[in-house]
Amino acid sequence: MRVAVQVTCINDAMFPDTGEAVFTLLRRLGVAADFPAAQTCCAQPMVNTGYLDEAVPVVRNFVDAFAGYDAIVTPSGSCAGSVRHQHAMVARRSGDDRLAEAVAQTSPKVYELTEFLVDVLGVTDVGAYFPHRVTYHPTCHSLRMLGVGDRPLRLLRAVRGIDLVELPAANECCGFGGTFAVKNAETSTAMGADKARHVLGTGAEVLVAGDNSCLLHIGGLLSRQRTGVRVMHLAEVLARTEDA
Amino acid sequence: MSGTFVGMPAFPAAAREALSDAQLRRNLAHATSTIRAKRAAVVGEVDEWEELRLAGAAIKDNVLHHLDEHLLRLERSLTERGATVHWARDAAEACEIVASIARQHDADEVVKVKSMATQEIGLNEALAAHGITAWETDLAELIVQLGDDLPSHILVPAIHRNRAEIREIFRERMAAAGRPAPENLSDVPRELAAAARLHLREKFLRAKVAVSGANFAIAETGTLVVVESEGNGRMCLTLPEVLVSVVGIEKILPAWSDLDVFLQLLPRSSTGERMNPYTSMWSGGTEGQEAHVVLLDNGRTRALADEVGRQALRCIRCSACLNVCPVYERTGGHAYGSVYPGPIGAILNPLLRGVGVDEQTDSLPYASSLCGACFEVCPVRIDIPEVLVHLRSQVVDAHRAGPPKGEAVAMKSAAWVLSGARRLSWAERGMGVAGRVLNRLGRKVMPGGRRALGRLPWPGSLWSNARDVPAPPAESFRARWRREGRR
Numbered sequence: 001m002r003v004a005v006q007v008t009c010i011n012d013a014m015f016p017d018t019g020e021a022v023f024t025l026l027r028r029l030g031v032a033a034d035f036p037a038a039q040t041c042c043a044q045p046m047v048n049t050g051y052l053d054e055a056v057p058v059v060r061n062f063v064d065a066f067a068g069y070d071a072i073v074t075p076s077g078s079c080a081g082s083v084r085h086q087h088a089m090v091a092r093r094s095g096d097d098r099l100a101e102a103v104a105q106t107s108p109k110v111y112e113l114t115e116f117l118v119d120v121l122g123v124t125d126v127g128a129y130f131p132h133r134v135t136y137h138p139t140c141h142s143l144r145m146l147g148v149g150d151r152p153l154r155l156l157r158a159v160r161g162i163d164l165v166e167l168p169a170a171n172e173c174c175g176f177g178g179t180f181a182v183k184n185a186e187t188s189t190a191m192g193a194d195k196a197r198h199v200l201g202t203g204a205e206v207l208v209a210g211d212n213s214c215l216l217h218i219g220g221l222l223s224r225q226r227t228g229v230r231v232m233h234l235a236e237v238l239a240r241t242e243d244a
Numbered sequence: 245m246s247g248t249f250v251g252m253p254a255f256p257a258a259a260r261e262a263l264s265d266a267q268l269r270r271n272l273a274h275a276t277s278t279i280r281a282k283r284a285a286v287v288g289e290v291d292e293w294e295e296l297r298l299a300g301a302a303i304k305d306n307v308l309h310h311l312d313e314h315l316l317r318l319e320r321s322l323t324e325r326g327a328t329v330h331w332a333r334d335a336a337e338a339c340e341i342v343a344s345i346a347r348q349h350d351a352d353e354v355v356k357v358k359s360m361a362t363q364e365i366g367l368n369e370a371l372a373a374h375g376i377t378a379w380e381t382d383l384a385e386l387i388v389q390l391g392d393d394l395p396s397h398i399l400v401p402a403i404h405r406n407r408a409e410i411r412e413i414f415r416e417r418m419a420a421a422g423r424p425a426p427e428n429l430s431d432v433p434r435e436l437a438a439a440a441r442l443h444l445r446e447k448f449l450r451a452k453v454a455v456s457g458a459n460f461a462i463a464e465t466g467t468l469v470v471v472e473s474e475g476n477g478r479m480c481l482t483l484p485e486v487l488v489s490v491v492g493i494e495k496i497l498p499a500w501s502d503l504d505v506f507l508q509l510l511p512r513s514s515t516g517e518r519m520n521p522y523t524s525m526w527s528g529g530t531e532g533q534e535a536h537v538v539l540l541d542n543g544r545t546r547a548l549a550d551e552v553g554r555q556a557l558r559c560i561r562c563s564a565c566l567n568v569c570p571v572y573e574r575t576g577g578h579a580y581g582s583v584y585p586g587p588i589g590a591i592l593n594p595l596l597r598g599v600g601v602d603e604q605t606d607s608l609p610y611a612s613s614l615c616g617a618c619f620e621v622c623p624v625r626i627d628i629p630e631v632l633v634h635l636r637s638q639v640v641d642a643h644r645a646g647p648p649k650g651e652a653v654a655m656k657s658a659a660w661v662l663s664g665a666r667r668l669s670w671a672e673r674g675m676g677v678a679g680r681v682l683n684r685l686g687r688k689v690m691p692g693g694r695r696a697l698g699r700l701p702w703p704g705s706l707w708s709n710a711r712d713v714p715a716p717p718a719e720s721f722r723a724r725w726r727r728e729g730r731r
Contacts, residue, residue, distance in 0.1 A: 012722055016720055035721075037726070039665065041662040046659050050637040054656055058663050061664060089633075140615035172615075173617070176613065182706035183610050185706045187263065188613070189711070191613070219691075220707075
């Protein structure tokens with residue numbers, strides 16, 4: 001099986017350690033994955049703000065970069081959701097039948113990281129070690145657009161040394177929402193402040209989620225409030241072992 | 245009774261004001277979390293809930309795909325059963341029809357059953373212009389009307405008020421509208437309800453003309469259905485000599501048997517009850533009563549013409565989407581500038597009015613974080629996030645011709661950078677250089693060890709006013725991959 005990793009634009013530019021963690025994890029599980037260097041972005045920033053014409057070349061770049069792979073793994077529920085649910089719409093808009101065909105080929109091969117681990121590789125214990133008090137925030141798109149269910153929690157429960165505590169009102173949106181965070185900045189931070197309060201209430205040292213975009217928002221609030229709570233991508237927790 | 249949504253500011257400005265009202269946020273959070281829990285409990289009891297949702301969506305889709313046939317059939321059935329059918333293209337026509345019926349009966353007042361359609365068309369204000377006073381008889385609607393206020397929720401229009409506020413409204417305003425509030429009225433809900441009951445009874449017994457909406461209109465039998473909790477609706481529907489029902493053309497169900505599905509979906513989704521206390525059904529004029537039905541378009545055919553957006557016309561006004569929406573919970577309904585607030589309002593208003601017309605309407609598709617909670621609870625499976633994104637693209641397209649906004653320039657540049665790996669690589673290299681500098685300058689270390697940038701200039705300030713931003717890494721993932729020559 002030829003496996004590629006979509007590192008996602010925000011991970012590539014802002015959180016390269018997450019991309020690194022995905023490769024470390026996959027290698028440990030015996031998967032030699034590629035990083036197709038032609039990849040850029042899933043086009044979600046444009047699509048969700050309404051700039052569908054602008055999204056067309058970005059989607060075209062995506063399908064070209066990942067053509068020929070059997071599985072495309074991404075450490076983002078949001079980007080996986082965008083590929084699966086929005087690329088077809090963008091292609092339709094472009095009126096380019098070949099693009100629509102390419103999208104139809106590529107989109108079903110995209111897996112959010114936990115889906116790939118649990119459904120394709122069939123593992124929940126990835127041999128991780130993380131002796132910290134952790135709480136988990138299920139991001140909206142992984143939860144509702146993809147329906148990843150309890151896969152992330154099954155993976156986290158199998159981590160050795162972890163003290164996993166439940167997050168109150170976990171299923172509620174953190175208020176990030178892409179450009180929503182700046183177009184409706186006050187509402188976004190009001191939602192995020194409630195999320196941060198819930199996180200703080202758990203006494204966790206680390207907040208974990210499967211999307212760095214949401215963590216950038218919640219983590220930014222937690223840091224501004226000097227709470228001392230750290231945010232980490234799920235892949236980085238799962239990549240940790242006793243050696244590293 | 246001066247409340248009006250006309251001239252409301254765009255959502256971000258209206259939301260800002262609401263967010264600063266701590267009492268409002270407390271009232272809303274309390275009310276929505278209570279009703280959310282009730283809904284979840286009663287929906288959880290139904291094993292075939294998903295099948296019911298699918299059935300509900302399918303019945304409504306059928307109605308929408310053959311709306312012309314169903315409407316003509318409804319008109320025929322209603323007429324055969326003695327009702328007079330009127331057609332109204334817009335709010336002005338509908339209001340004129342109702343006013344002329346009232347005038348024919350020399351009525352200077354009408355009693356009203358709570359109805360979204362009549363609020364949508366501003367019927368009370370239009371009747372007032374004709375010298376006719378419309379009395380709302382739903383408890384929450386009465387509170388809004390007496391308080392010179394605007395509704396802020398589809399099901400519980402006074403959700404933004406607590407009982408102390410309601411007591412004040414009753415004490416100060418009831419006398420001018422009829423029977424005054426009792427002396428020593430407390431804020432105990434039972435006493436408040438009793439005061440409203442006494443106040444309203446006079447009006448039920450006096451009114452010659454009543455105005456209602458309808459939850460459903462059954463084409464097969466010409467039956468209108470009103471579902472309610474308080475019994476005030478039934479008083480209005482049965483006591484007055486003349487009944488005028490204003491019904492949106494999307495309210496049709498083809499057959500009597502379709503009610504089976506909707507009378508399961510609606511109460512559980514809206515009030516969180518297995519069954520609502522009062523369901524009234526009438527077919528045409530009953531004995532001694534003159535029945536009129538106004539079939540209202542007012543933008544519905546415009547919405548119907550939108551292939552993606554038309555699913556919004558499946559809406560049965562249950563308000564489940566409002567109660568789970570994290571944006572609504574914090575901003576309240578007034579921020580949406582319409583009788584249809586919350587997620588459904590964010591799509592319904594632009595669909596009914598059209599985008600590119602005013603800033604307020606254009607701001608609504610963006611009044612969502614696209615979290616998808618609304619779609620999850622919608623009893624007729626309206627994919628609200630999908631429609632939101634679709635409408636955002638219409639808003640963007642409507643402004644393509646004019647001078648480009650900063651946002652459009654930013655999006656075009658981002659798309660240009662993101663449509664080729666080499667361009668992205670250059671951009672990241674620039675960020676990396678900036679990151680190295682900023683890493684030295686950044687004084688604050690975030691938990692985990694990364695340095696934070698300070699407060700950014702506009703538009704970055706929209707982010708950094710409340711949130712720390714980690715400094716960019718010195719090297720992007722792709723740069724490291726290439727440098728290390730991994731393949």
